[in-house]
Amino acid sequence: MSVPMAPIITAFERSPDGGKGLARDMRVRWALEEVGQSYEVRLVSFGAMKEPAHRALHPFGQIPTYEEGDLALFESGAIVFHIAERHAGLLPDDANARARAITWMFAALNTVEPPILDLQTTKLLERDKSWYEQRLPVVEDRIRDRLGELSDYLGDADWLDGAFSAGDLMMVAVLLRLKASGMLDEYPKLSAYVARGEARPAYKRAFDAQLAVFTGKSPTG
Amino acid sequence: MSVPMAPIITAFERSPDGGKGLARDMRVRWALEEVGQSYEVRLVSFGAMKEPAHRALHPFGQIPTYEEGDLALFESGAIVFHIAERHAGLLPDDANARARAITWMFAALNTVEPPILDLQTTKLLERDKSWYEQRLPVVEDRIRDRLGELSDYLGDADWLDGAFSAGDLMMVAVLLRLKASGMLDEYPKLSAYVARGEARPAYKRAFDAQLAVFTGKSPTG
Structure with missing residues (x-):
């Protein structure tokens, strides 16, 4: 066999x-x-x-x-x-729920991750530039806009749309990139959400x- | 009915x-x-x-x-x-070709679009900042890295992976955001690729x- x-x-x-x-x-x-x-x-x-x-x-x-x-x-x-x-x-059987889970995958990668990538790129490649200290808070505030919206949407739910899905996997993975910055702690619902992801076996x-x-x-x- | x-x-x-x-x-x-x-x-x-x-x-x-x-x-x-x-x-029937077309959708949105978004955000929101003139070429060079790699991959092919797919649709749509900047013209294979997309009825x-x-x-x- x-x-x-x-x-x-x-x-x-x-x-x-x-x-x-x-x-x-x-x-x-x-x-x-x-x-x-x-x-x-x-x-x-x-x-x-x-x-x-x-x-x-x-x-x-x-x-x-x-x-x-x-x-x-x-x-x-x-x-x-x-x-x-x-x-x-990782994806629901119901066709509409499946399409919504896929939507959250794309949202994680195309709406939430780009400003987070910008922060990482800034920290990695612009630290020695004259504008670094001034620009950093501008970049961070763009991330805060997204985090506030995501936190409002999530509310007290465990996951973004019913059961844990590939959409949550991707969103938690993207948000984890902010952990060292401390920014996630400003949004208790999101830090609890990320902690739920990290707690999965x-x-x-x-x-x-x-x-x-x-x-x-x-x-x- | x-x-x-x-x-x-x-x-x-x-x-x-x-x-x-x-x-x-x-x-x-x-x-x-x-x-x-x-x-x-x-x-x-x-x-x-x-x-x-x-x-x-x-x-x-x-x-x-x-x-x-x-x-x-x-x-x-x-x-x-x-x-x-x-x-x-918009997606091939063959399972492997379908997975590759989906890969190009994600590549357009998570690898090629983020530096292009950064350029647009920079032009829109940082034009009055003291660092604008100095930082602009840094942002543009990050885009050039991606464009060069994409151009090398595409070579003389019409589309990214065989027939036109949702992957091409998304990549052309993302690249079109660069048209006004003139950067696309530095990569003739990519500007021809985008023109093929725009020529579709x-x-x-x-x-x-x-x-x-x-x-x-x-x-x-």
Whole structure:
């Protein structure tokens, strides 16, 4: 009996976050853990990411990628969606609820993440610029606009639209990028929401697996 | 015989681009035209976008939204994907090709659009700041990195992965936001790619329809 090969994902050999689980492979690991699909990881160095062999998998020279037989994908959103379509557990069965869960995936990636990316890029690449100190609060306020709206929408609900879905997975993963900034604490409903995500056993398994790349320890031992 | 109601989308009553087709309703209009689905448009003022009635449809107080019977969606990516799933013409039948087309939708929205949004935000909100002139080329160079990679990937192909798909629709729509900047002209393969998108009859119908909001003329007369 032939056993289907486990999909292979790529991750940073040395993630810039030092194992805090903020690199985009974490989203894919988390989705795979949620649906109970084992996977293999190929670690890629910063240099190798920009070489033709990796660019053939990812035209923008980034991680993660996803290989499954003949299929090769990139973009964490697309990979998580692919996993969610092929397995039960990350998208509702009801057609309308499914479309709404997918909407939250796109909202996380195209409405909430861009200002957060801007903050990270600013901190990473503009720290030595003359305008850094003045511009930082401008960038942060743009994020606050989004966080306030998201918090108002979420209200006292556990998840964005009924049961936990790929939309929540992506939104929590995006919001986690703000944790070190302290901005999330200004929105107690959102920090509780993120904490609910982090408390999921699948999240913890995925987190331990990405951390093990740094500690060199097996996540289970 | 009951005829299914046409979906209703929202668009700016007065788009900030003055009818250049850069607002995100254009992507939805284009998708609907590609699949031959008629639709209705409800125009929303800037004030009304932030009111509870519209926020019930779009938690971030933006356009477009999409209403179809009991279903209400927001996020242009999610709406275009919903249209592409329900109709033939925007996603390939082959499962792997379909997953790759979806990958390009996410790549357009989460990898290519964020630096372009940063440029637009910079031009719109930071023009009077002391750092504007110095920071602008930094932002533009980040876009050039992505454009160069995308151009290398596209090469001499007409579309990103075989036949025209929702991935191309989204990528062309995102790249069009750069047209006025002249940056697209630095990448002849990409400007030809965008021109192929604009030459599609469905694009032209969608463009004329959004322009008619400004001219007050019916797009067909």
